[in-house]
Amino acid sequence: MHLTHKIALRPTADQADYFVRACGTARKVWNWALDEWGKQYAAGGKPTAMVLKKQFNAIKYDLYPWLKDIHRDAHAQPFAHLATALSTFFADVQAGRRGHEPRFKKKGRCRDSFYVANDKFSLDGKRIRLPKIGVVAMTEALRFEGKILGATVSRSADRWFVAIQVDVPEHQAQRRRTAHGTVGVDLGLKSVATLSSGESIQAPKPLRAALRRLKIRSRRLSRKLEAAKMAAGFTLGARLPKGTQLPVSNNRRKSTATLARLHRRIANIRVDFTHRLTTTLCRENQAVVIEDLNVKGMLANDRLSRAISDVGFVLFRQQMSYKVLRYGTRLVVADRWYPSSRLCSACGWKNEALTLKDREWTCADCGTCHDRGFNAACNLKRLATETALPVARPTGNGGAAAGRVLAVAGKVTPVSDECGQQGASGQEETAEHLCSPFR
Ligand SMILES: [Zn+2]
Incomplete structure (x- = not known):
């Protein structure tokens, strides 16, 4: 059974800097592949992700010389992801469902992550050795035993995580039940779940409080953005022309991070x-x-x-x-x-x-x-x-x-x-x- 353990990392400043660049690479390569696929498909071709990868490998160092500093897994994996995304999309369309078309990844808008193959990293207790940057401290050791399949390093706000995928043998993955009832679960909006046993489960209070706070903080940030727009000579609430870069004030940067x-x-x-x-x-x-x-x-x-x-x-x-x-x-x-x-x-x-x-x-x-x-x-x-x-x-x-x-x-x-x-x-x-x- 495939199980994933996500562990927080404690990278040094240099290591975090590498993570940012590796994520940027993965995003750039994905966008290149999707763009190229779109062009070739429009021209009547049916390029597979693997063909695109070959084409990319032939030109990548001319196109992006800095790729040499980033481990190749980070720029190879997006092609596999694209292959999966495309085949799911076409299967959905063929079955008459509304599929999710693969989309371009925007800096700061998508979940930043990059992949490391299982033979490129090693674990030693609360430490993980990653290619190019060496040993990174983890907050806990891997919980599962079994064949390690791969790892994905990702960012959530200002913290970094590694999700390690493990093929855990069936007998080890099994958990024992403490009771053997039968229950019907109605998911709702008023209470999150109502059980046929009569129990009614509410959303946790901290969540409701945090959602309230989210409203306030989002408003604060959008006010700062509006102020920046006005300072740059736009009218209040104006839509910015594509590609406009507004100067980012320290307060706005802080506000973004808090949000x-x-x-x-x-x-x-x-x-x-x-x-x-x-x-x-x-x-x-x-x-x-x-x-x-x-x-x-x-x-x-x-x-x-x-x-x-x-x-x-x-x-x-x-x-x-x-x-x-x-x-x-x-x-x-x-x-x-x-x-x-x-x-x-x-x-x-x-x-x-x-x-x-x-x-x-x-x-x-x-x-x-x-x-x-x-x-x-x-x-x-x-x-x-x-x-x-x-x-x-x-x-x-x-x-x-x-x-x-x-x-x-x-x-x-x-x-x-x-x-x-x-x-x-x-x-x-x-x-x-x-x-x-x-x-
Ligand atoms: Zn009745």
Whole structure:
């Protein structure tokens, strides 16, 4: 099982300077490759990333003489990344999905990182030896044992990290469950998650406080930017012509750094919170049922987008996908058409009039008063048991699936079953499959 351990680094000033240059190199090479690919594709060619890499290698030292100072992994890896990005994009387009077109990386706007191959670095306790710069101190030693696959050095605000990818043997990656329940999880906006056990989980308070602070700090920074614009002779709120470089004052630089640190803090709180939640769910249950929220579709909805990104649905799904494998927990993902919120969990009546705003509703058939989240969680839980309520399955999900559904004596279980431990034919494949749609 592939696991990644991300460790903070304590580079010297010279080493940090090298990191910045290596990241810049990776970004430059990516942009060159993407630009060149676009040109050749427009001219009717179908250049593969590997062909581009050969072309780049032939001219790179003439083009960028400073490349000689940077280890070659940093300028070779972007081609592999481009190959992956392009093949995912074309596969998405072919399958009728809206794919993510590879985009140019902008300095300061993208996540700075560069790659080091596994044979180019070595570990010794809390120290890592990297090519060109030697030993860099780490804040902790690598936690996993197994075959080391590679490392990525990246920056988050003013700190540097190394993420080491390790192929951990299955038996070592397995974790023991402490309980064997079955739980339905309804992810929501009011409370982050409502469980079929009745528990309602709220977003951590520090996160809410930090988000409030983020608003204030962003406003401060944008005011400084406006002031700089006015000083340069532009009118208030004017759009700058492309390529304009405004002088950066010390205050603005400080403000930018503060904002970046706050963003990192928010990301940290969010990741930590989601890790705790997903670990608990996997550790205490033999089956977890979640909704297949069409995150992309929901993000397109402007009003909802902020709230959704805040609770980190995507993060939740990503972490669940690999943790179920470690705990041997069954992850059941409800069909995105399964009306978990609309069904009465007591009698099965479907409330067609339910809107997003309704937090509570009463069943017109049996009179049960429902809390929206709890009712949905109960309906989801049913999907992992034999008592799923009958619902109409929409057409267009494939004839074979529809036939199988009818065979279950009218009881429709609109689920895709994603097994953990039980996956008989190739676990790695399962893991890959689980992770890929939620990059
Ligand atoms: Zn009812």
